[in-house]
Structure formats: C-alpha cells, structure tokens
Amino acid sequence: MENELKPNSDALGRPLRVLLADDDDLVRNLIPETLSAFQDIEVVSTAKNGHEVLELVNKYTVDVVLMDVDMPTVDGIEATTWLAREHPEIKVLVFTSFGRRPSVMEAIKAGAVGFITKDTPITEIVQDLRRVSRGESVLSQNPAEALMDIMRAQPLQTVYDxxxxxxxxxxxxxxxxxxxxxxxxxxxxxxxxxxxxxxxxxxxxxxxxxxxxxxxxxxxxxxxxxxxxxx
The missing domain is CATH 1.10.10.10 (Winged helix-like DNA-binding domain superfamily/Winged helix DNA-binding domain)
Structure with a gap:
C-alpha cells in the first residue's frame, strides 16, 4: 500500500484528525491501523455509538467523523444531527454497509457531507477524507446505483418539490x-x-x-x- 503524504489544502499544518464511529469491534481496530500508514491522517479516537461521539468531539480536536449510521444507544443519524447543530465545523462522512438497514439518505439530510461503503479500498477512503477536508462532498462509487438500492430497500416518502x-x-x-x-x-x-x-x-x-x-x-x-x- 502506498502511504503517500499530501498536505491538506486548508494548510492546517497538522494531520487531518478523524474520529471513527462504528459498533463493529473489527472495524474500530482495523481502520485506524490501516489509516496510520498515511502521515497526513490521524485517527484521534474511536466510538462504538453516537453517544460516545458526542463526548469525544468535546475531548479531541476533530475535523471529520467517519460515521456508521446503525449503532446502539444513539445512532449515526442522531449524532449527525447534533454535530450539524453544535459543531458545524466538523464534517460527517457516513461509513456504511448496505447489508444493514440503510439510513444514508436520512443522514445526508441531517447534515452528513456524503457516504462511502465499508468495502471501499483504504487508499480511496484516504482520498475521500482529504476531499471532505477541502470542503467537497463524497459519494460512494456508482452513487446513482447505490442510492437507487437504498430507495428500493427503504422507500422514502417522496414529496414533489x-x-x-x-x-x-x-x-x-x-x-x-x-x-x-x-x-x-x-x-x-x-x-x-x-x-x-x-x-x-x-x-x-x-x-x-x-x-x-x-x-x-x-x-x-x-x-x-x-x-x-x-x-
């Protein structure tokens, strides 16, 4: 794996600080370990539910939260809503598996800047984190197909706007x-x-x-x- 160093475009002068929120122990162990190979990315902490996210963003300086949506106690949607209101400077990037109950669209409406799937290669996750830090939104590969899958799995009430x-x-x-x-x-x-x-x-x-x-x-x-x- 190529651990290239690319300075963040916002000239932070420090690594991009990421908080990972996921109730899967394997994900919480594996993702920080693999991201540690990239010098401009730092996983400052991990959370197993949205409640811990709310606590940790007040403890650490966080630029991006890599957020699972389906978590116990406080789910990713509630946590995203709270972050959008209380910490709008923190970007939320949904990190999801479509094998679980899809709530990506609700998370985006709550304030998430985009989503990626858990099978995304680590090098692409890094690029997506960098894009989010530059103020861009991120959509999983083939977003049209992904969003249509979400809508089929969990139909949303469509209001003609x-x-x-x-x-x-x-x-x-x-x-x-x-x-x-x-x-x-x-x-x-x-x-x-x-x-x-x-x-x-x-x-x-x-x-x-x-x-x-x-x-x-x-x-x-x-x-x-x-x-x-x-x-």
Missing part, C-alpha cells in the same frame, strides 16, 4: 452540464477534466448550483434529485 425542480430546470446550459456530473458523484477535478474547465471555475459553478437549488451540500443535491426524478 416544485421549487427544486424549477431551479434545476432553470439552470443555464453550462451549469446543467456540471449538475449532471455532480449527481454522478464526480469530483471537481474530474468534472473540470471532463468539461475542459479550470478546477476553480468548476468550484464556482458548484457553489452557484447549490445556491440556486437551496442545497447545503452536493450529497443533499443528489438526494433531492433522486427524490424528485431530476437526474
């Missing part, structure tokens, strides 16, 4: 192109390469799209798009 649909339909041609790639889960860098744009331009376009659609994150944009059939 006319304002959202009109805002998507009203996007200028260039923003619409970026929007389509956004809901496919592409990063700013990948979108820039595909459309022949500068990455800073894509970042500005993404901000415009989120503002026009009244979405706080790219992941929430994806959820709303699927709920309203705007994809």
């Amino acid at each position: 006319e304002t959202f649909i009109q805002s998507v339909n009203g996007l200028p041609k260039q923003l619409r192109k970026v929007y389509q790639l956004l809901i496919e889960g592409l990063s700013n860098k990948a979108i820039a390469k595909k459309l022949g744009l500068k990455e800073n331009t894509v970042r500005d376009y993404v901000s415009q799209i989120l503002a026009r659609t009244n979405c706080e994150s790219r992941s929430l944009l994806v959820v709303k798009s699927f709920e309203n059939g705007s994809f």
Whole structure:
C-alpha cells in the first residue's frame, strides 16, 4: 500500500484528525491501523455509538467523523444531527454497509457531507477524507446505483418539490452540464477534466448550483434529485 503524504489544502499544518464511529469491534481496530500508514491522517479516537461521539468531539480536536449510521444507544443519524447543530465545523462522512438497514439518505439530510461503503479500498477512503477536508462532498462509487438500492430497500416518502425542480430546470446550459456530473458523484477535478474547465471555475459553478437549488451540500443535491426524478 502506498502511504503517500499530501498536505491538506486548508494548510492546517497538522494531520487531518478523524474520529471513527462504528459498533463493529473489527472495524474500530482495523481502520485506524490501516489509516496510520498515511502521515497526513490521524485517527484521534474511536466510538462504538453516537453517544460516545458526542463526548469525544468535546475531548479531541476533530475535523471529520467517519460515521456508521446503525449503532446502539444513539445512532449515526442522531449524532449527525447534533454535530450539524453544535459543531458545524466538523464534517460527517457516513461509513456504511448496505447489508444493514440503510439510513444514508436520512443522514445526508441531517447534515452528513456524503457516504462511502465499508468495502471501499483504504487508499480511496484516504482520498475521500482529504476531499471532505477541502470542503467537497463524497459519494460512494456508482452513487446513482447505490442510492437507487437504498430507495428500493427503504422507500422514502417522496414529496414533489416544485421549487427544486424549477431551479434545476432553470439552470443555464453550462451549469446543467456540471449538475449532471455532480449527481454522478464526480469530483471537481474530474468534472473540470471532463468539461475542459479550470478546477476553480468548476468550484464556482458548484457553489452557484447549490445556491440556486437551496442545497447545503452536493450529497443533499443528489438526494433531492433522486427524490424528485431530476437526474
């Protein structure tokens, strides 16, 4: 495994501090051990439920919480809701297995910036953590298929959001192109390469799209798009 060192773009001057929350003992032991190979990632602690998350973020400086959604006592959705309210500076990246009760969409609505699956290779997890630290949202590989699987397994009540649909339909041609790639889960860098744009331009376009659609994150944009059939 290549343990490359890439400084965080926010110039923290220290490793990215991660809190892992999962009720699986194997996951809590394995993930910190494998992430320790990367010099710019530090797992400051682990939690086996959402209640411990709430305690540990007040004890440690945490940049990102890698959060399972299905945990005892206080689940990941409740913990994410609390973090969004009390510690909005801390990013939540859902870390889930689709073999369990899927609650990813609820977690995103609660404030999570994205999700990855537990079978994601460790090198990709590291890249995703870095992307989250730069303010990007992260979606698991093939997010369209993953979200459709979630909706089939746990149907959500779909509410026709006319304002959202009109805002998507009203996007200028260039923003619409970026929007389509956004809901496919592409990063700013990948979108820039595909459309022949500068990455800073894509970042500005993404901000415009989120503002026009009244979405706080790219992941929430994806959820709303699927709920309203705007994809």
